[in-house]
Amino acid sequence: MTTGIKVSICLPTYQRPELIAQCLDSCLSQTHTNIEVLIGDDSKDDRTRALIASQYAADPRVRYFRNTPSLGQARNVDSLFTHATGDKILLIHDDDFLAENAVERMLSAWRAHPQVQVAFGDQYVTDSRGTVLPAASAHLNRAYHRTRDVAGLQQQPGRTGLVQMFPNNGWMGDADLVKRIGYREQNGVACDYVFGTEICLAAKGVYYLNEYVSYNRRTEVSITTSTRTSTSASTLVAYNFLMALTLPPQLEPARRIALRRMVPIVVSIHARNHAPLESLKIALSHLSAYNYGFSRRLYFHLLIMAKALLTQRKSAF
Known part of the structure; x- marks a missing residue:
């Protein structure tokens, strides 16, 4: 049984109050209810803080942290890992969002294979409004080696991170391993890839679920696009x-x-x-x-x- 497992959903955000509500709603509507949602706000203004205060302050599962001064991407994420109190950690960025059974489905990997330390699934691609793009979704997962024939427990966990099969968010991992690997500022905008590689190299078991568990939104404004x-x-x-x-x-x-x-x-x-x-x-x-x-x-x-x-x-x- 996994109902007793607490999952910490880490949600870093920066200047996107118009998008974070959909992300946060997707976290709070999970079919697995033993969760906490930690929001790390690096924004320069108060719009996100005001949104959280007005719409989510009454939900005890939501924990909000305003970073003053801003921490930057890597330190913001790592700070959320540090604050997490769950058995598992799940990372989702503010412009993306989760399928309603994402947590439950990824936890199934631990039920089937107790040695698993990291699990992830497929990602939908959506346009800026959140509408799923089927052809783009299929292409993205194929391009990153996420295909039905390799589903399940990975024979070479380290390979999963190296070839970028492991996604930049929407994954779940044992909290102690996630915190030990962490995000490091010196890796700059490649901190996602470095983290994914290092956690897969360190994990005893990595599980790929050939099901869609998250939505990856295409936006014009992102660190990767601008640099x-x-x-x-x-x-x-x-x-x-x-x-x-x-x-x-x-x-x-x-x-x-x-x-x-x-x-x-x-x-x-x-x-x-x-x-x-x-x-x-x-x-x-x-x-x-x-x-x-x-x-x-x-x-x-x-x-x-x-x-x-x-x-x-x-x-x-």
Whole structure:
């Protein structure tokens, strides 16, 4: 039985009172009722605080924390982990929301396999209004290796994090493990990927539920979107982390799978930020990411590098 298991739902938020209500309502309407919802508010204004005070203050399951000054993404999340009093921790961001049976369904992994320490499921993709996009949802989960044939207890838990099968939110984990791994500020906007990789590497058991348990909303305003072409882009930080990571031999194939996704993005970022030689070095070091020269993307990136070199030479005269 899992009814006695308390789940702490951690909900970091920043300047999105128009979205957090749907997220919070999805948490409070869970079919598994032994929950607490911890809100970490990094907002610059009082709109979110006022919303929580007017609509949710009477619910004893809601615990609200106003961060003054703002903590930033990683420290905000980690602070919520610290405040959590549940047996399990679930993370959901303010612009996303949960299926009404998400907690119950993920807890079923522990009933079937007591050695499980982390569980997650599929994610719906929605538009900015929260309307599900079926084709985009199917594509997202396929792209991140979430398919029916690999459902259940993962044979290589560490691989799950490396190849980004593990989602950035909507997952559940043993509270003690989640708190031990934590979010770290030095990982910047890649803190989600680093955390997901490290918790899967550390977990004794990782379970993938081939059912939709959360909704991932597409919005124009996000940290990842606003930094994706800069040298602080999450993919670049994740690439540097992955390259420095010491792995056992059996997980090297998973590293190569992850690099196939990351390398073309990293190459493009360097070329567009006036580092064409670094861009070329990375591309030539990871030709498998370009299907060993049979990808048109490689030649497009070589063109970008050439233009960047010409621009550098012109500016030097």
